[in-house]
Amino acid sequence: xxxxxxxxxxxxxNAMRQAKALGDVLVVGVHSDEEIARHKxxxxxxxxxxxxxxxAVKWVDTVVENAPYVCTVExxxxxxxxxxxxxxDVSLLPDGSDVYGRIKEAGRYRCVCVRGFRPSMxxxxxx
Numbered sequence: 001x002x003x004x005x006x007x008x009x010x011x012x013x014n015a016m017r018q019a020k021a022l023g024d025v026l027v028v029g030v031h032s033d034e035e036i037a038r039h040k041x042x043x044x045x046x047x048x049x050x051x052x053x054x055x056a057v058k059w060v061d062t063v064v065e066n067a068p069y070v071c072t073v074e075x076x077x078x079x080x081x082x083x084x085x086x087x088x089d090v091s092l093l094p095d096g097s098d099v100y101g102r103i104k105e106a107g108r109y110r111c112v113c114v115r116g117f118r119p120s121m122x123x124x125x126x127x
Contacts, residue, residue: 002084006036007044008053012057026062031068035066069099072102085110086109088112
């Protein structure tokens with residue numbers, strides 16, 4: 001699983017719980033402040049705070065800091081992951097392409113259903 005995890009909330013923890021149930025070990029990649037600013041706008045929490053919040057979730061076994069915003073098959077192999085899990089919200093790049101497009105094509109994507117709260121309910125407004 002990878003993500004920004006800015007302003008950590010129940011939906012993030014629930015997604016991690018479901019992702020953990022898909023395998024033996026849950027590795028969570030946390031995007032850097034720079035990657036978040038480049039793709040979504042400035043984060044509210046800094047990298048250290050976001051990683052600390054993710055480490056506090058009982059289903060998380062390992063946190064990988066500075067995960068790339070655009071996950072690749074090569075990166076999954078590098079960190080020893082069989083697949084990436086993500087919530088049902090669609091993550092798009094500025095050109096409209098799916099952040100997980102290549103991962104999906106490789107059959108290494110799993111969707112976890114985050115009911116009751118969607119990260120898209122929080123809007124980031126760029127200055």
